[in-house]
Amino acid sequence: xxxxxFDAPQxxxxxxxGFAGNVIDRQAEKRSDESANTALSDPSARLLxxxxxxILLKFNGDAVASSYFPLAEAKALGADVRDAVLLGVDxxxxxxxxxxxxxxxxxPESIKAVDYRSVYMQNLVDAGALGxxxxxxxxxxxxxxxxxxxxxxxxxxxxxxxxxxxxxxxxTEHFPRTDPVAIMxxxxxxxxxxxxxxxxPPNMYSALAGFIEPGETIENAVRRETFEESGIRLGRVVxxxxxxxxxxxxxMIGCFGEALDENITPDTAELEDCRWFDRAEVLSMLDKTxxxxxxxxxxxxxxxxxxxxxxxx
Amino acid sequence: xxxxxFDAPQxxxxxxxGFAGNVIDRQAEKRSDESANTALSDPSARLLxxxxxxILLKFNGDAVASSYFPLAEAKALGADVRDAVLLGVDxxxxxxxxxxxxxxxxxPESIKAVDYRSVYMQNLVDAGALGxxxxxxxxxxxxxxxxxxxxxxxxxxxxxxxxxxxxxxxxTEHFPRTDPVAIMxxxxxxxxxxxxxxxxPPNMYSALAGFIEPGETIENAVRRETFEESGIRLGRVVxxxxxxxxxxxxxMIGCFGEALDENITPDTAELEDCRWFDRAEVLSMLDKTxxxxxxxxxxxxxxxxxxxxxxxx
Numbered sequence: 001x002x003x004x005x006f007d008a009p010q011x012x013x014x015x016x017x018g019f020a021g022n023v024i025d026r027q028a029e030k031r032s033d034e035s036a037n038t039a040l041s042d043p044s045a046r047l048l049x050x051x052x053x054x055i056l057l058k059f060n061g062d063a064v065a066s067s068y069f070p071l072a073e074a075k076a077l078g079a080d081v082r083d084a085v086l087l088g089v090d091x092x093x094x095x096x097x098x099x100x101x102x103x104x105x106x107x108p109e110s111i112k113a114v115d116y117r118s119v120y121m122q123n124l125v126d127a128g129a130l131g132x133x134x135x136x137x138x139x140x141x142x143x144x145x146x147x148x149x150x151x152x153x154x155x156x157x158x159x160x161x162x163x164x165x166x167x168x169x170x171x172t173e174h175f176p177r178t179d180p181v182a183i184m185x186x187x188x189x190x191x192x193x194x195x196x197x198x199x200x201p202p203n204m205y206s207a208l209a210g211f212i213e214p215g216e217t218i219e220n221a222v223r224r225e226t227f228e229e230s231g232i233r234l235g236r237v238v239x240x241x242x243x244x245x246x247x248x249x250x251x252m253i254g255c256f257g258e259a260l261d262e263n264i265t266p267d268t269a270e271l272e273d274c275r276w277f278d279r280a281e282v283l284s285m286l287d288k289t290x291x292x293x294x295x296x297x298x299x300x301x302x303x304x305x306x307x308x309x310x311x312x313x
Numbered sequence: 314x315x316x317x318x319f320d321a322p323q324x325x326x327x328x329x330x331g332f333a334g335n336v337i338d339r340q341a342e343k344r345s346d347e348s349a350n351t352a353l354s355d356p357s358a359r360l361l362x363x364x365x366x367x368i369l370l371k372f373n374g375d376a377v378a379s380s381y382f383p384l385a386e387a388k389a390l391g392a393d394v395r396d397a398v399l400l401g402v403d404x405x406x407x408x409x410x411x412x413x414x415x416x417x418x419x420x421p422e423s424i425k426a427v428d429y430r431s432v433y434m435q436n437l438v439d440a441g442a443l444g445x446x447x448x449x450x451x452x453x454x455x456x457x458x459x460x461x462x463x464x465x466x467x468x469x470x471x472x473x474x475x476x477x478x479x480x481x482x483x484x485t486e487h488f489p490r491t492d493p494v495a496i497m498x499x500x501x502x503x504x505x506x507x508x509x510x511x512x513x514p515p516n517m518y519s520a521l522a523g524f525i526e527p528g529e530t531i532e533n534a535v536r537r538e539t540f541e542e543s544g545i546r547l548g549r550v551v552x553x554x555x556x557x558x559x560x561x562x563x564x565m566i567g568c569f570g571e572a573l574d575e576n577i578t579p580d581t582a583e584l585e586d587c588r589w590f591d592r593a594e595v596l597s598m599l600d601k602t603x604x605x606x607x608x609x610x611x612x613x614x615x616x617x618x619x620x621x622x623x624x625x626x
Contacts, residue, residue: 003553003622005569008551012549015530015532022529029582132528135526135527138527139527146464147466148462149463150459150461151457151461153460153461153462163526175524176526177527178527180493189319212564213339213341213448213491214452214490214491215445215448215557217554217555217556217564218327219328235323236322238318240315242531244530251530258318
């Protein structure tokens, strides 16, 4: 009952969410303080150029844009490659990411700075490039907010291609941070709970979510947050899928929860609305045939949670 | 196929691992800068006293020790309660955790300072207290290593009962860190892979593990780490259970992986040994009837992964 590997589908649900298509070989065990420089000296090296929540994309009239720039082009666009992080190697060679000051004026006609969320929502790059974006954006955001040692306050320095920082004063090692977030769909056999955060686009409803805290299992975090946000107690909780989420460096962990009661008491500080939806309404929201309401798009893990339940009957 | 909530067991595997038995109501949505002081003024408040990887336990001749100290006793043992973090409320009132300088000399006869790992391995406290230990230890370790702002290097201050720090100079908010770690059992229908880390007790073999990196799904992290550590490519990967792991603040995420080949190439920098084990050998290791080798104890998520596979045939 609790061992179900050989009954599972060949491709797990996590393979179908946005940001999950990264094909870069990280070569984590080979990282050294020379990794990034060695990669940059490879003529096939390509860089992602990112800054202020945006990435530079090259539009060449193709269906999808390119986010990969050769070294000379990256330098011409203002990249200081001494700060580049090495994401790894794909079939075409090394891939790095580096911060640039992104200004729309002065960019060549074919290059645009696009915020990460639009790249994802509008499928502007292919799945592999979107995965690389998630890796690069998370790492660069971590470096930007961890230039100083949390233990002693002195400056720290990047090491092993960007996968470590070391304090210049006390030598404490710091590693990239990834914040696990539970995102959960509370269901009965006939209905599910969707809510609206205060920052959501108008008319969008989604699964509830919150950070997993120190000292709790994934499933207990799902129960706690569901109760806090909706007043509903959960029984069974099962994992469904995960998604890298580069805002700034989260790991979304998607679960289903079994509602033990049906009376919702929404946390109005957090949510604008939170209510039960029946299967037919949810299916029309997923497929955009609902007259007013909709769910997050197919790249979002919430979409996959909602669809997996809605199509399960 | 991908929606299996109503086929799941009533209690998920995560409920049976060590550190998972926390019954404290965190009341996360009610946290304020007054929370800890209000809790301390409640005569039913009890404190966990921790320092240097050890916790103070009171032995009263019972089967299990107590880790809960009333305020007066905590102060007498040297706790500076201005730095206490509020874990939440259990049936007996508020529970807090605070750092103390733990010295064995000077402690009353009935009180011992015990390292976290021994508390867990020897079941010295009940499941609820072990869960509270994980929560308190993780939070206190985070505070100790994040006294300064990573962004600007200036001192930060504890807020909302210990669930936030705010920089005194740039006002950046910092939240507790939880590091997701993948721990995975690679299997075929007949054999599984176990390895020995260089720091393991002699003769213990366990599942392989490693940190999930920015920009990867749980399942892809399992595939990457399995390949790096054993040279084995994985097909299907399924989640099994999770475990809070307060060394210092990890979340172990346990999965099964389907081996696509059988030729192991161990990462000898990381592992002392890594090989295939058949079901009979593994069962004897779990049950301690093997002449020499053994697995981690029943509180460990690795034990549950190994047992769930071994008993599945």
